[in-house]
Amino acid sequence: MTLLETKALNAGYGPLQILWNIDFKVDEKSVTALIGANGAGKTTLIKVLTGLLKPYSGQVFFKGVDVTGYPAHRMKQMGVSLVPEGRRLFPNLTVMDNLLMGAYMLRQKDEFEKRLELVLELFPVLKERRNQPARLLSGGEAQMLAIARALITPSDLLIVDEPSSGLAPKLVDLIFKKLEELHETGLTILVVDQFVERALSISDTVYVMENGKIAIQGPSTEVANNEHLKKTYLGL
Template sequence: MLSVTNLESGYGEMQVLWGIDLEVKEKSITVVLGPNGAGKSTTLKTIFGTLKPWSGKIEYIGEDITFLPPHKKVELGITFVPEGRHLFPNMTVKDNLYMGAYLKRAEERFEESLELVYSLFPRLKERESQKAGTLSGGEQQMLAIARALMTAPNLILMDEPSQGLAPKLVKEVFETILKLKDEGLTILLVEQNVFASLEISDYAYILHEGRIAFGGTVDEVKESEDVKKAYLGV
């Protein structure tokens, strides 16, 4: 569904990504693992277009989308849940959700999307009039995911959804991601939480200093002693 070939990018003069190749299969969960500073966020930002690719190719359902701006990618059904949630804290839960549906594609499917979101996150429905800033950390992460769903996406890019959450909430967030897959969505996430994310993923890539060091099925990653020792520290 998404095919990234030889992607390179960085900030100013500094190159961060070197020849990134990755494939995301439709209706699967693919995780990119790597330590702090490996280039995980940079990878997602470059794919989504908030950071301009220097070179390489990004194809989505056979279409070259390498240099499309983010809003065009959203129109094609790609959405991004950035690190740190970026909610509007003084707006209600429901208004945050409305803000997610600002493009034509999303507006047309607003009712349908809201129904899906409230069925996946009944707690957000209960709290729809509450200010986003007063939600717990886990609820805010759910709201960030929910808001991304309001764009009626096919492919969701997620930057460390488990970051800063207590173990019980991490479990909840990952269970939610599995439910998104059951709804027919395709997910590309980046994570430092190796164990929890491998539990729910189908495919995994290891990112090491801006390069893909390994890619394969989750079983292949789990079985590879070299990969585990060298890159996962387990």
């Protein structure tokens, strides 16, 4: 089953077109990876998928609904949760208040309590640090907080943009293990990652972007054997 799909998407910033005719799909319960060089357009595509950027043309479908042009808060209400590139935490707010900021659209306090319990169970370290300002967290903890904040609202699709940036390898492993745990609970995950080998190993399906276009796509096991990919991204 398809959870999210784009058809012939064109988008950019003012007159500067970045995305060209993007057909992209995320299957329900999959881990889908989006890779490509710096500046290829990955974050721009994610902005369109999360309602942060309106496309010039083309369509976005989520759960079979045409959500093209829906604003960000409506995409979130529909169950699309974003962990943005660079995490975007509020450094001077406590861990708890950062989580509250993610919950602005939850109507009831008991809803927040329930989701809070769930994310703190996933990330126990945040529980210990709940009264500390976010700026005192280590890089790994900050990334966990960013993921927890995204998941504080009911989520069907978690989009994670460059979760490993700025993290030591050991912490990267930890974050990806957490993502795997989340996937095992039934969450669908779309992850942007710079490391092609890791992206291939954690995903079912992979898309490779080049200059705002989808250059390669397919099951990760097949794409791993793609000659262009091997030459361009793996130096083989």
